[in-house]
Amino acid sequence: MGVHVRLRRGSGGGRLLALAAAAVLVVAACGSSGGTPSPNASGGAPGPEVLNGAGPVQISFWHAMNGNNGTALQALVDKFNAANQGKIQVVATYQGTYDDTLAKYKAAIQSKQTPSLIQIYDVGTRFMIDSAQTIPMQAFISTDKYDISQLQPNILGYYSIGGSLYSMPFNTSMPILYYNKTAFQKAGLDPTKPPTTLDEIRADAEKLTTKDASGKTTQYGFGAAIYGWFMEQWTAVADQPYCNNGNGRTSKATKVLVNGPEQVQLMTWWAQMVNDGLAVNTGRNTTDAQNAFKAGRVAINIESTGVLGGYQTAAAGKFDVGTGFYPKVQATDAGGPIIGGASLWIDQVNHSAQEQRASWEFVKFLNDPANQAYWHTKTGYFPVSKTALNDPTDQAWVQQHPQFQTAITQLDQTKLDVATQGCLLGVMPQARQNTEIGMEKAILGQATPQAALDAAVAADQPLIDQYNQATGGQ
Amino acid sequence: MTGNATSAAPSRVSTVSAARASRREGMTAFLFLLPSLVVFLVFVFYPLVQSFSLSVHSNDIIGRPTLFVGLENYVAMLTGPDFRLVLWTTFSFAIITVVPGIGIALGLALLLTARIRGIRFFRTAFALPFAFSVATSAVVFSVLFNSAVGVLNGFLYQLGSAGLNWLTDPGIALISIAIATVWLQLGYDLLVLAAGLGAIPDELYEAARLDGASGWRLARSITLPLLAPQLFFLIVVSTIQSLQNFGQIYILTRGGPSNSTTTLVYSIYSKAFAFGSSDFGFASAEAVVLLLIVLVITTIQFGILERRVFYR
Structure with a gap:
């Protein structure tokens, strides 16, 4: 498969240590399929027969779900284990945040202790492909003739390259606009009409921002975390790629494109809103922005669908939470949000065919509509399975949380193209950070929006070049 | 460094006839030191050598060393856009x-020498932060500092101020x-200084008062000259600690914001582990x-300060 790239391996050097390291690497390269495309990857994944008489196959599963989400995931794992007693045993381990999980995975590759199955965030996708440790889902899909038409195509889009699915989306969320209906009413605005563009947010915020007698702001019109993810969303909504080479999907991206007119217009608007006292800057910590909305200090907020439950609980008895589509920079913007979240990868290097097959069985189990409905209603993540939305428990849940309908409609209305698939970039997590620093500089007025975003793009460049060089160019 | 100084001490024996005995003593001392030496070798010196080796290599995307690049990483760091800011932040923070x-610990320690009822309670209370872990206290402070619902801004509001953006204003x-x-x-700091104060004999004060x-x-x-060993110790140890602080910043x-709290240690972390790096x-x-x-x-601290320290 063309996308598999050989990793540059150590050339040694004079030192004993380096020699030893090189020896280990050579052994690693011989002992495993390493960076070379394995025969399995080209279509022949282990079939169901490998599990026959294999006895209980234990698979390790690393994930980044804690709290409520972790409990829901463990319940699914337990259900799977109970149904596959004596055949497959999944041992799920919480590894910390997505970043932590990725860092541990890198260490695990070095020590050849990778888990059988791992959950990795969307922005880690390009890295996962280049690390050449995993077997693409497409291999199992071909072997099993597994029907993926029951899965949401927009969600599969992110993890597909050249029509081939690399990892199975698991927990997905998308950003929507949240607003305080009660505050809208008090300000004389129509509580059934959330703003749809930046200009409309500003117009509403001018009415929603209230001050007390001493001139202190008691309620801000708008407030959102300085979160790089939002910039990716705004770019996709504007139907523009975040990085070049078809969002890194025709060939490896060599440049990030977040300093265009659309992004500059967005940051100019945002900085102006903060400067004029219509928006509050709660910084980069997403929890702080969420708390401001929950406390009624912010009337319009943008956040992931994942916080809906928390917002409703916090607002109960105080105000009504409304939801709307993710706002557009310009009314003519024709794209839509990217479906973010994380996906599951099956490790191949140093893992037996039985293990790989057992991991795939578990992945299939998670895709099951009933399990997706459970996952959706327990966590608020968007179901990967289309039919999950027809499940009676799921429908009852959506009825209780009518705000979630906004997300379903938004997904249905989003066309699947290169822009809304999202950018694949090996250093995407770092690029997101650089963008965030740029956004923050613009909002704090430390640089003009153009200069701040130019600096973000400039900071990405050496990282991208280094990464592409290390993975053998295109 | 200090380990070497102490291990050399037992061999300093004045009479020649005791040379053999002293060699045997040296051997015994070495055996006693062996366990800690092994720990040092495995957990300090080996990683140190490894770090140095890593610093002259480039990496593949998983972080494995690949090519020998000499001082390229050092050049990239020294000429990088953020390096000066990082150094400035590191030293300012120290x-x-x-x-x-x-300063505050010294002031409190002096206050706590007062002979009043319940002073033991205050001593314990003031020394209590020692018992908190960095993570626990940082989480508590994050709540105190919260600009929307934090206690600190609550006080400021009472005083009629608009409150501060404690953690989101790059200047603060x-x-x-x-x-x-x-x-x-x-x-x-307080425990160390209070112990030092307690060890100063009362006679000295009495004599001085008579004069x-x-x-x-x-x-x-x-007070200050006799407290010099403790002060010197604290200055050296806290400086090293402040240069290595991580938990609170993390x-x-x-x-953030805008890299305004990125010290050298945090920068190391973010380059090595954060955000998929x-x-x-x-x-x-x-x-x-x-x-x-x-x-x-x-070294500078030892050179300049230690000469003024009076060890009793």
Whole structure:
């Protein structure tokens, strides 16, 4: 498969240590399929027969779900284990945040202790492909003739390259606009009409921002975390790629494109809103922005669908939470949000065919509509399975949380193209950070929006070049 | 460094006839030191050598060393756009934590020498921060500092002020972290200084009083000189600690806003582990530079300050 790239391996050097390291690497390269495309990857994944008489196959599963989400995931794992007693045993381990999980995975590759199955965030996708440790889902899909038409195509889009699915989306969320209906009413605005563009947010915020007698702001019109993810969303909504080479999907991206007119217009608007006292800057910590909305200090907020439950609980008895589509920079913007979240990868290097097959069985189990409905209603993540939305428990849940309908409609209305698939970039997590620093500089007025975003793009460049060089160019 | 100094001490025996005995003693001393030496070798010196080796190599995307690149990582770091800001932040942070930290601890320690009822309670209370972990106290401070619902802004509102953006204003964030750090460090500093004060014999004060000295004169001529060993120890140890601080920054600001709280240690972390990064070469180069900085500062402190320390 063309996308598999050989990793540059150590050339040694004079030192004993380096020699030893090189020896280990050579052994690693011989002992495993390493960076070379394995025969399995080209279509022949282990079939169901490998599990026959294999006895209980234990698979390790690393994930980044804690709290409520972790409990829901463990319940699914337990259900799977109970149904596959004596055949497959999944041992799920919480590894910390997505970043932590990725860092541990890198260490695990070095020590050849990778888990059988791992959950990795969307922005880690390009890295996962280049690390050449995993077997693409497409291999199992071909072997099993597994029907993926029951899965949401927009969600599969992110993890597909050249029509081939690399990892199975698991927990997905998308950003929507949240607003305080009660505050809208008090300000004389129509509580059934959330703003749809930046200009409309500003117009509403001018009415929603209230001050007390001493001139202190008691309620801000708008407030959102300085979160790089939002910039990716705004770019996709504007139907523009975040990085070049078809969002890194025709060939490896060599440049990030977040300093265009659309992004500059967005940051100019945002900085102006903060400067004029219509928006509050709660910084980069997403929890702080969420708390401001929950406390009624912010009337319009943008956040992931994942916080809906928390917002409703916090607002109960105080105000009504409304939801709307993710706002557009310009009314003519024709794209839509990217479906973010994380996906599951099956490790191949140093893992037996039985293990790989057992991991795939578990992945299939998670895709099951009933399990997706459970996952959706327990966590608020968007179901990967289309039919999950027809499940009676799921429908009852959506009825209780009518705000979630906004997300379903938004997904249905989003066309699947290169822009809304999202950018694949090996250093995407770092690029997101650089963008965030740029956004923050613009909002704090430390640089003009153009200069701040130019600096973000400039900071990405050496990282991208280094990464592409290390993975053998295109 | 200090380990070597102590291991050399037993061999200093004055008479020649005792040379053999002293060699045997040296052997015994070595055996006693062996366990700690092994621990040092495995957990300190080996990683040190490894760090140095990593710093002269480039990495693949997983962080494995690949090509020998000489000083390229060092050049990239020294000429990088952020390096000056990072150094400035690191040194500013050291100064605004060490000076107020020891100053406040000294003031409190002097107050706590007062012979009043319930002083033991206050001593314990003031030393209590020592018992808190960095993570716990940082989480508590993040709630105190919260600009929307935090207690600190609550006080400021009462005073009619608009409140501060403790952790989101790039001009204030480093000071906020320093406040949390000083508080955390205070208990330890206080314990050390209080012990030092308690060891100063009362006769010295009595004698000085008979000579007509009082107040400031007592503090300057008796308390401070006799407290010099403890102060010197705290200055060296807190400086090293402040240069290596990580937990508070990680929990409170993640190096932000606008990199205003990115110290050298945080920069090492973010290059090596954060956000999917695994640039161990660059991070190791930074780590080697940090080691040099700590070495130089500690040497200077020993050179300038230790001469003025009076050990009883």
